[in-house]
Amino acid sequence: MARAHTDETRFVGTLSGLLKEMRPWQWYKQSVLLLGLVFSRSLFDPVAAANVILGIVAFCAIAGTTYIGNDILDIEDDRNHPRKKHRPIASGQVPIAVAVSFAFLLFVGGLAVSWSLGPLFLLVVCTYLVQNTLYSLVLKDIVIVDVMVIAVGFVLRAIAGVVAIDVYLSPWLVVCTFLGALMLALGKRRHEMVVSDDPAASRATLAEYTEETLDQLLVVVLAALLVSYSLYTFFRGNPWMMSTLPFAFFAAFRYHFLAHTRDVGGDPKFLLGDRPFLANLAVWGLLVVAVRYEIPVRLLEVIA
Incomplete structure (x- = not known):
């Protein structure tokens, strides 16, 4: 009985950790996709609004994939950080193997939703993935470039919001x-x-x-x-x-x-x-x- 309770507690803790790894408190960043909807005067178009919502879901999934990937790559640095050492992967709450499997599911789901919005939207999402991968592997360690790459990630979100509803992209x-x-x-x-x-x-x-x-x-x-x-x-x-x-x-x-x-x-x-x-x-x-x-x-x- 005690062992079953321990396993259940560990399972719940892992699920909670995976949710935290998706950073739901960071999902507000995907609101950038709404800019194209508002400024193109498509806010009250139900089809356009539905497409942008799907785009936000896709970016939340893909962002979750990148967050998990970053936390795996940065596990040693995070353990030396006063706040990041409490993250589920760095603290050991979520095993790396489980995190990798969950990231793969998010990756596939995000790409599937992106494809449903069209090849161009999928291209923007793939560019976002490449940008995040390069950031995690190399660019985060280059002064000034690190913050510029982060800003480019938001630009890609804004472009994705425009592509999702097929309107003019304003410079x-x-x-x-x-x-x-x-x-x-x-x-x-x-x-x-x-x-x-x-x-x-x-x-x-x-x-x-x-x-x-x-x-x-x-x-x-x-x-x-x-x-x-x-x-x-x-x-x-x-x-x-x-x-x-x-x-x-x-x-x-x-x-x-x-x-x-x-x-x-x-x-x-x-x-x-x-x-x-x-x-x-x-x-x-x-x-x-x-x-x-x-x-x-x-x-x-x-x-x-």
Whole structure:
């Protein structure tokens, strides 16, 4: 009886560990796929919305595969990290053989869903996989390249969202997504350097970065992001879009403030727990939808 209870406990612990390895708290990153849906004015198209949801499911599965692969490759480094040493694979909660088998199932499932959305979507997903593999094997140890590759991963997500619904890919979407993701990646590196007693032991590139350098890069990227978004609003042909600029500036400035005062840079999801940021994001999103779907123009026509 005691042995059966022990086996059941181990089984439940392994399942719990596999779920943690999929990083469900990181699934918010797949929301980038929604950008194409919103800005292409396809938000209320049920077919387009269904395709994007399937795309998000595919990326969650593929991302789970890469997370497990990274944790297996980084098992020794993670054991030296103050937070990552508690991850299921690094702590021994999930055996490596079980993790590999589960990653394979996620891989097959993710590719199957991707194929259902078309060959081009599958190509984007495969590119994302190659990019993550190169990052895990080589690129994560090259200073500056490491954060740029992370940003490219978000760009691929944005492209996937556009491909899933077969609409025009705006260069502004690519540029703003890249700069926004790069800003978050730099903030994460800065956080890792600040909280770790021996940064180089947990991540090789942290031996080459300095806190001052990361702060300077963060400011440069933040400025470039705001300029790019401003230019986007200027050249979209709809003057109402410029009304979203104060909210974009507040979001960027708020992140910079919190990254330096409350250490949210380590995981941007903590931004969603900041009420001013969340309120600003909600109003910004509603305003973007209102402008892109020409609600102010229609209201003026009704009033006139």
